[in-house]
Amino acid sequence: MKCPFCGFSETKVIDSRAGEDGTQIRRRRICEKCHKRFSTVESASLSVIKRSGIKENFSRTKIRNGILKATQGRNFESEELDAVVSEVVDSIRSKGLAEVDSYDIGLAILEPLRRLDAVAYLRFASVYQGYDTLDDFSKEIRKLKRSRKKSSKTA
Ligand SMILES: [Zn+2]
Secondary structure, eight states: OOOTTTOOSOEEEEEEEEOTTSSEEEEEEEETTTOOEEEEEEEOOOEEEOTTSOEEEOOHHHHHHHHHHHTTTSOOOHHHHHHHHHHHHHHHHTTTOSEEEHHHHHHHHHHHHHHHOHHHHHHHHHHHTTOOSHHHHHHHHHHHHHHHHHHHHHO
């Protein structure tokens, strides 16, 4: 990537973030010669392999919709939800893979969602992990309670 100001070919990335739809990455760069800053937008195609074997384009919107569904009626600010969406997108994007399993996307959503809200986590986990008995739910709730006790002790 050449500097648009002086044409020098050594530039350093100082910041990068995923674009709104998750298919582009914006990078903030600094020229190592003239020290001027500029932005570049890079496209990176990422496919999601669904359980059915069908491939589709990675979509930030779909991740957001999944999180919205799980947090419905829980009164979160859209900024709070966007932070979770960004965390998920960044963690998947940062692996630099061309393909990702839908199962791994679910896994990437679970942990930030658990930190955000226990109810939303359980809702999402119940769909994602296919809980079909009350027993599965009560096991998961016990696990949550244990981890909550642990974190309140350390806090
Ligand atoms: Zn320059």
